[in-house]
Amino acid sequence: MLIARITNTVLVFCAMALLSADWRAASAVEVIVPFALAPRTPLPPPVGLTKPVDMHLCLAADVSESVTKQEYSLQKLGHASAIADPHVLDVIQNGLHGRITVLYVEWADQNQQFLGADWHMIEDEASANRFAEAIKQSPPPPWIGWNVRNTSTSEVVRYCLDQFERASANSGRRVIDISSDGTNNVGRRIDGVRDFAVSQGVVINALAIIDSLHPFTNGAHTRPDGGLVQYFKTNVVGGLGSFVHTASGYS
Numbered sequence: 001m002l003i004a005r006i007t008n009t010v011l012v013f014c015a016m017a018l019l020s021a022d023w024r025a026a027s028a029v030e031v032i033v034p035f036a037l038a039p040r041t042p043l044p045p046p047v048g049l050t051k052p053v054d055m056h057l058c059l060a061a062d063v064s065e066s067v068t069k070q071e072y073s074l075q076k077l078g079h080a081s082a083i084a085d086p087h088v089l090d091v092i093q094n095g096l097h098g099r100i101t102v103l104y105v106e107w108a109d110q111n112q113q114f115l116g117a118d119w120h121m122i123e124d125e126a127s128a129n130r131f132a133e134a135i136k137q138s139p140p141p142p143w144i145g146w147n148v149r150n151t152s153t154s155e156v157v158r159y160c161l162d163q164f165e166r167a168s169a170n171s172g173r174r175v176i177d178i179s180s181d182g183t184n185n186v187g188r189r190i191d192g193v194r195d196f197a198v199s200q201g202v203v204i205n206a207l208a209i210i211d212s213l214h215p216f217t218n219g220a221h222t223r224p225d226g227g228l229v230q231y232f233k234t235n236v237v238g239g240l241g242s243f244v245h246t247a248s249g250y251s
Contacts, residue, residue, distance in 0.1 A: 049169045062181060063144060067181065076116075079104060080132040084132040106141050109155070110186055152185075153190045160202075177207065180208070181222050204236060208232050229246055
């Protein structure tokens with residue numbers, strides 16, 4: 001039952017990302033950016049993904065300290081099940097090209113981003129199932145058992161920007177879907193990195209996971225002033241058609 005509920009929530013989240021704006025007409029938004037992001041050494045480009053696609057989609061799952069082992073498993077299985085759902089696949093196949101590329105990354109602090117499933121092209125049931133299986137079979141991040149795993153939303157946005165640069169397929173739309181139960185508490189300011197990403201034409205959406213099973217004692221990280229949804233609306237999401245979706249915990 002828990003897996004079914006989180007799967008349904010992530011399913012809606014993925015479908016909303018695909019439907020949130022016309023991906024054939026996406027354009028950059030003019031934003032004054034206070035800094036330029038330092039380049040990183042990217043991974044080699046994926047092989048064989050050269051067809052034009054409607055979207056590059058980066059699924060970014062928070063596995064920081066506030067996420068328990070149970071929540072980690074539910075979030076991972078939820079993403080895997082949602083991307084292979086027939087309703088999501090139907091939306092993908094009704095795009096201009098009828099296919100997207102997608103990857104799955106798990107993240108915590110500014111030095112903790114783990115590529116669980118590299119770029120896959122989704123265009124039919126078989127390819128969707130292959131990507132779902134890649135998520136399910138991916139090992140946990142090497143730092144998952146550490147006692148201190150802060151939350152750097154800004155750095156996972158930077159990481160996804162790097163991954164877009166190495167995506168070999170051609171697409172005019174780039175989207176980052178972030179699922180998280182807390183605020184950015186380490187690394188660069190998230191609003192500045194968000195503004196930079198939006199200036200490059202990237203759309204950032206957020207799934208705000210409310211009342212997680214393991215909130216910090218003082219509640220400031222998972223329950224900020226004004227609420228987590230408002231925090232994401234103000235600081236994290238941006239770009240054409242961006243949105244915040246909510247999940248009432250992982251259950």
